[in-house]
Amino acid sequence: MMLLSSATPVDTRESVTDPSPVVRAADVTKVYTRGSDPGRLGKLLGRPEAPRVHALKNASVSINPGEIVGLAGPSGSGKSTLLHLLAGLELPTEGTVTFQETDLETLSTRQRTRLRLEHVGIVFQHFHLVGSLSARANVALPLVELGVGKRKRRERATELLERVGLGDRVGHRPGELSGGEQQRVAIARALVTDPTLVIADEPTGELDTETGRRVLDEFERIAADRAVVLASHDQPTLAISDRIVRLKDGTIRGDGDA
Numbered sequence: 001m002m003l004l005s006s007a008t009p010v011d012t013r014e015s016v017t018d019p020s021p022v023v024r025a026a027d028v029t030k031v032y033t034r035g036s037d038p039g040r041l042g043k044l045l046g047r048p049e050a051p052r053v054h055a056l057k058n059a060s061v062s063i064n065p066g067e068i069v070g071l072a073g074p075s076g077s078g079k080s081t082l083l084h085l086l087a088g089l090e091l092p093t094e095g096t097v098t099f100q101e102t103d104l105e106t107l108s109t110r111q112r113t114r115l116r117l118e119h120v121g122i123v124f125q126h127f128h129l130v131g132s133l134s135a136r137a138n139v140a141l142p143l144v145e146l147g148v149g150k151r152k153r154r155e156r157a158t159e160l161l162e163r164v165g166l167g168d169r170v171g172h173r174p175g176e177l178s179g180g181e182q183q184r185v186a187i188a189r190a191l192v193t194d195p196t197l198v199i200a201d202e203p204t205g206e207l208d209t210e211t212g213r214r215v216l217d218e219f220e221r222i223a224a225d226r227a228v229v230l231a232s233h234d235q236p237t238l239a240i241s242d243r244i245v246r247l248k249d250g251t252i253r254g255d256g257d258a
């Protein structure tokens, strides 16, 4: 689906069919500061610098079209951080993230947001749905941000909800839906812009086994014509991956067939 006007600053959609990676992180390091630095005066007064956390250290990974890549590793190993960098939600402290042909560092914040809105769908563990809106309005939200007209938004959101088996729930609010249904609404929302890359952080973490299985089936369908990266502690979730990247203490310790 073409959602953009010709004035759009960045549109890499044409290269979707390229065999080159959808997204590539090269030697990325991400350092977070815990708390705030003392400033010049604080330093003069001998206040200590805020501690720094190396959430990722020199990590390199490529994600290709059509593949599901699982991120595995203990809590705090850097999975969410890597997902955030691949999704363009944050920039690395060092190293580069290249989305198709675009080095994300070269974009303005506005361009990066636009690229993410158009090309990346994100699914969170806790669904992140707006409680006061219907399922259809939740799914349509990214299209509102992209300036798509109301009729087209409704059509597209309804189509996506039908695709995830919720055609009879379009008017329900999140509180009137089961956990699995809410997660399927979140998946429909992630797909509504027809993204090239879908990022999922613990997508089955809140679901029982049976419901989780249905959500995973949906991810397997999604991956047929795009790339999916999902972080999980859960073995059945990782089992749908074509490849598993294993993280420990912010470094990649393995990258191979699942």
Ligand SMILES: Nc1ncnc2c1ncn2[C@@H]1O[C@H](COP(=O)(O)OP(=O)(O)OP(=O)(O)O)[C@@H](O)[C@H]1O
Pocket (backbone or CB within 6 Å): 032, 033, 034, 053, 054, 055, 073, 074, 075, 076, 077, 078, 079, 080, 081, 082
């Ligand atoms: N915004 C932040 N500010 C400060 N430290 C952070 C921030 N985000 C992550 N960290 C730290 O970076 C490290 C990696 O965190 P990350 O969330 O990437 O790990 P994870 O593997 O996803 O963990 P989990 O499985 O528990 O979600 C942790 O030590 C975490 O506390």
